[in-house]
Amino acid sequence: MQDFLTAIGLVLVVEGVVYGGLPGLARRLATEVLSMPESALRIAGLAAVAVGVGIVWLARG
Numbered sequence: 001m002q003d004f005l006t007a008i009g010l011v012l013v014v015e016g017v018v019y020g021g022l023p024g025l026a027r028r029l030a031t032e033v034l035s036m037p038e039s040a041l042r043i044a045g046l047a048a049v050a051v052g053v054g055i056v057w058l059a060r061g
Helices: 001-021 023-035 039-061
Strands: none
Touching: 001 023
């Protein structure tokens, strides 16, 4: 459970840096996401999951 909470905390830190430090970039990214087809978003999301699992596997292995 401690690892899960640490991971959630790191996600919030990264999002906070983007929204707090680069709000213009965050707005542009949100606009781009709205114009992307659903299939592209799905592929990007699944790729992010695969990379994340790989990183955790390497770090914990």
